[in-house]
Amino acid sequence: MATETKHQLPFKLNNPDLLHSLSFVNGKWTKAKSGKTFDVVDPGTGKPWIACPTNDASDVDEAVNSSHACFESYKKISPRKRAQMLYKWDALIKENKEDIATILVYETGKPRSEAYGEIDYSTGFTWWFAGEAERIQGSVFTPALPNRRVFTIKQPLGVAVALVPWNFPIAMILRKAGAALAAGCTMVIKPSPETPITVLTLAYLAQKAGFSDGALNVLTTDLEKTPELSEALCRHPLVNKVTFTGSTRIGKLVAKICADNLKKVTLELGGNCPVLIFDDANLEQALGQIFALKYRHAGQACITANRIYVQSGIFDKFVERWHAETQKIVVGHGSDEKTTMGPVTTPRGIEKALALIEDAKKKGAKILTGGKKMEKDGGYFFEPTIITGVTPDMDVCCEEAFAPISTFIMFETEDEAIKAANDTSMGLASYCFTKNVDRTWRLFEKLEAGMIGLNTGNASAAESPFGGIKQSGYGKESGKDVAVDEYLITKTGTFTLEEQS
Numbered sequence: 001m002a003t004e005t006k007h008q009l010p011f012k013l014n015n016p017d018l019l020h021s022l023s024f025v026n027g028k029w030t031k032a033k034s035g036k037t038f039d040v041v042d043p044g045t046g047k048p049w050i051a052c053p054t055n056d057a058s059d060v061d062e063a064v065n066s067s068h069a070c071f072e073s074y075k076k077i078s079p080r081k082r083a084q085m086l087y088k089w090d091a092l093i094k095e096n097k098e099d100i101a102t103i104l105v106y107e108t109g110k111p112r113s114e115a116y117g118e119i120d121y122s123t124g125f126t127w128w129f130a131g132e133a134e135r136i137q138g139s140v141f142t143p144a145l146p147n148r149r150v151f152t153i154k155q156p157l158g159v160a161v162a163l164v165p166w167n168f169p170i171a172m173i174l175r176k177a178g179a180a181l182a183a184g185c186t187m188v189i190k191p192s193p194e195t196p197i198t199v200l201t202l203a204y205l206a207q208k209a210g211f212s213d214g215a216l217n218v219l220t221t222d223l224e225k226t227p228e229l230s231e232a233l234c235r236h237p238l239v240n241k242v243t244f245t246g247s248t249r250i251g252k253l254v255a256k257i258c259a260d261n262l263k264k265v266t267l268e269l270g271g272n273c274p275v276l277i278f279d280d281a282n283l284e285q286a287l288g289q290i291f292a293l294k295y296r297h298a299g300q301a302c303i304t305a306n307r308i309y310v311q312s313g314i315f316d317k318f319v320e321r322w323h324a325e326t327q328k329i330v331v332g333h334g335s336d337e338k339t340t341m342g343p344v345t346t347p348r349g350i351e352k353a354l355a356l357i358e359d360a361k362k363k364g365a366k367i368l369t370g371g372k373k374m375e376k377d378g379g380y381f382f383e384p385t386i387i388t389g390v391t392p393d394m395d396v397c398c399e400e401a402f403a404p405i406s407t408f409i410m411f412e413t414e415d416e417a418i419k420a421a422n423d424t425s426m427g428l429a430s431y432c433f434t435k436n437v438d439r440t441w442r443l444f445e446k447l448e449a450g451m452i453g454l455n456t457g458n459a460s461a462a463e464s465p466f467g468g469i470k471q472s473g474y475g476k477e478s479g480k481d482v483a484v485d486e487y488l489i490t491k492t493g494t495f496t497l498e499e500q501s
C-alpha cells in the first residue's frame with residue numbers, strides 16, 4: 001500500500017494493495033514537485049479520509065514525456081497483444097469489484113448498489129474496446145485515374161490527455177482510456193479532485209495487466225490548480241489529443257486552448273435533457289425508467305432527466321405516482337445497505353440546488369416535496385424534490401440541476417412538446433414514451449440530441465455511440481469504429497502502377 005496520509009481510513013479493503021494516493025507517473029507512485037497535497041472527502045460525512053498530490057504545470061513535462069516515450073514502443077505492439085492486455089485489465093477490475101465499489105462509495109457518495117452498477121457498466125468498455133483493437137481497418141478503393149491505386153491506413157495519433165469528472169469516475173476512465181489503448185495511444189489522466197483514488201486504483205490494475213510504464217499516467221490535483229494543470233497538459237507539444245467530460249463553459253475553454261495548436265478534441269458536455277411522456281405511454285414503464293434515470297447518483301448524471309414533460313391526460317396521475325415513489329427513497333450514506341439515494345458529491349451541488357429552488361419559487365413554481373438540504377451526519381444530503389408549475393423562464397428549466405430535483409411541466413400537443421424539448425442550447429440526450437410507432441419515429445427524427453431514448457431511460461452502453469450535439473459537445477465515445485477513430489489518424493496512400501511493357 002502506497003498511501004501517505006495522516007487520515008483515518010473509514011473502510012477496510014480485501015486487497016489493501018489497491019489503495020494508492022500518490023500520482024502515477026511512468027510506472028511509479030509520485031509526489032508533486034511542490035510537495036503539496038489536498039484532501040479527498042467522503043460526501044456522506046464531509047470528512048477528509050485521504051490526501052493526494054497537488055500537481056501543477058511544473059509536473060506536466062515528466063508525465064507527458066514518459067507517455068510519449070511509451071507511445072514509441074506501444075504503437076508497435078500488435079492489436080492482439082493490446083486486446084489481451086485490455087481483457088486482463090477487465091478481468092482484474094472485475095476480480096476487485098467489491099473493493100473498487102467501496103472506494104467509489106467513499107469518493108462519490110453513491111450507494112453501494114449503484115457503485116456495483118457503475119463497475120458493471122464500465123467493464124463493458126474494457127471488454128468492448130479489447131474487441132475493437134483488432135478491428136481497426138483501413139481501406140482500398142478504385143480511383144478515377146487508370147494505373148493509380150489508393151488506400152488508407154489508420155495509425156494511433158500519440159499521447160492523449162483525459163480530463164474527467166467526478167460523477168462516474170470509473171466509467172469515464174474506461175470509456176476514454178479503453179478506446180485510446182485499443183487504438184495504440186498512451187494517455188495522461190487528470191482526475192477530478194473529488195475522485196482521484198478510484199482512478200489511481202485503475203492505473204495500478206492497468207500496470208498489473210501488463211501495460212508498460214507511461215502507458216497510463218495519472219496526475220492528481222485540487223480545484224485551485226485544476227485550470228493550470230489542465231491548460232499545461234492541453235498545451236504540451238507532445239500531446240495530440242484531449243478528451244474532456246464536464247461543463248459546457250469549461251469545454252469551450254478546452255476547445256479554445258487546443259485550437260491554438262489544432263489538437264484533436266472530444267467534448268462531452270452539459271445535458272439539460274428533456275423527457276416527453278404522452279397520454280398513450282405505458283405509465284408504469286415510463287415511471288420506472290425515468291425514476292431510475294432521475295435519481296441515479298442523486299441526479300448527478302449528464303444524461304439525467306432534467307425536464308419532465310407530461311401530457312395533460314395523465315399529468316396528475318403520473319405526478320401522483322412519482323410522488324408516492326419518491327416517499328420511498330431512503331437517503332443515507334452510500335455504505336449503508338438500506339440507502340437508495342446517497343448525498344450529492346460536493347457542497348457546491350447543494351448550493352446550486354438551493355439557488356434553483358429559490359428562483360423557481362420566486363417565479364411561481366410549487367414545491368410538492370423536498371427542496372431543502374438534509375442535516376445528516378455532516379454529509380451533503382439533499383431532499384428528493386418535486387417541482388410543478390415550472391415555466392421556461394425558471395433557471396431549473398434552463399440549467400442542469402445536477403441534484404435530485406424532479407421538474408414537471410404539462411403539455412397538450414406533440415408539436416408543443418417537441419418545441420419545448422428542443423428549446424435549449426444543449427443536445428446531449430432526450431427521452432420519449434409513447435406506444436404510437438409513427439410518433440416514435442417523428443420524435444426520433446425531430447428531437448435535437450445526440451442520443452434519443454425511445455421508451456427507455458437507460459441508453460448508455462459500450463456498443464452505443466455516446467455523445468451530444470449543439471452545446472453538448474462533439475465527438476463520440478463508445479460504439480463501433482467511431483470511438484476508436486477519435487484516437488486515430490487516417491493516412492491516404494496513392495500509388496502509380498507501372499504497366500509491364
Ligand SMILES: O=CCCC(=O)O
Pocket residue numbers: 167168171300301302303460
Ligand atoms: O454523466 C455522464 C455519463 C453518464 C453515462 O455514461 O451514462
